[in-house]
Amino acid sequence: MPSSTSWTCAPHSRYYNLQGLHRTFMAYWIARSLIKLIIRLTCRLDIHGLERLPKTGAFAVASNHLGRLDPLLVYYLLDRRDIIMLVAEKYRENALARWFVRQLDGIFVDRFEADFSAVRQALTRLRRGGLLVLAPEGTRSPTGALIEGHHGISYLAAKAGVPIYPVGITGTQDRAVLATFKRLRRARVVGAVGEPFTLPEISRKAREETLAAYTDEIMCRIAVLIPPEYRGVYADHPRLIEMLQSG
DSSP states (O other): OOOHHHHHHHHHHHHHHHHHHHHHHHHHHHHHHHHHHHHHHHEEEEEESGGGSOSSSOEEEEEOOOSTHHHHHHHHHOOOSOEEEEEEGGGGGSHHHHHHHHHTTOEEEOSSSOOHHHHHHHHHHHHTTOEEEEOTTOSOOSSSSOOOOOSHHHHHHHHHTOOEEEEEEESOOHHHHHHHHHTTOOEEEEEEEOOOBOOOOOOSTTHHHHHHHHHHHHHHHHHTTSOGGGOGGGTTOHHHHHHHHHO
16 A cells, blocks of 8 residues: 555655746746847848748758857747757857757757767757757858858758758848947848758768768758858859759
C-alpha cells in the first residue's frame, strides 16, 4: 500500500512542473513580444516570397548577414516554436543576449573550433521537424557585401536531407538602422525568399570538395536575390553568372 508521502508528493510535483512550464512559456512570449516591438520601431519591411516557407516540417533557411537585426527578423516573420538558431559563442558573455538565446531555445556555437555538440543538437532538432536558420558567412559582413561562406549549413542540410530556402536581405546594417532611428524614422528593409532546393548526400571520398561546392551553391542562390553591389566575393562566380543568365 502506498505511503502517505507517495500520495502527497505527486500532486505537488505536478504543480511545480506546471509552474515551470508556465514560466517557460511566459519567458518565451515576452522574448518574442520584445522582438516584435523592436522590429516595429526600427524597420519598414518589404519581404517577397515569404509564402514559400512551409508552416510546418523540417527545412533550412540560409541568409546573408548584415546586422544585429537579422536574427530578430526570423522570430518576427516566422510564427514557429521550433526555430533552430545557431548563435556565436561570444554572445554568451552578454547578459541580455544570453537571456534571449535561452528563452528562444537557441544554440551557442564556437565558430572557430569544430563544435560537435552544437552540430549534434542542431541535427537532432532538424530531424525532429525543426526549422534551421543559419547565415553561412558566420558573422556580419563588414562591408555589407557577401563574404566567404562556411560549410555548416551545407553539412546539416545534406545530412538531414531537408530542403534549403535561400534568403537575401538588405537594409539591416547596424549603422544605417541606427542613423535612421536617430532621425525618428524606420529603416527600409527589403528581403526575398528564393525557391527551395536540396543537396545530394555528401561524398565520403571527396568530403571537403563536396561541401565547398554545396556552400558555393547556397551562397550563389543567396546572391541572386540581392542587388549586384551586395554580391561581394561571389559577384563573378561562374555558378552565379549561370543563374543570372538563365533568368
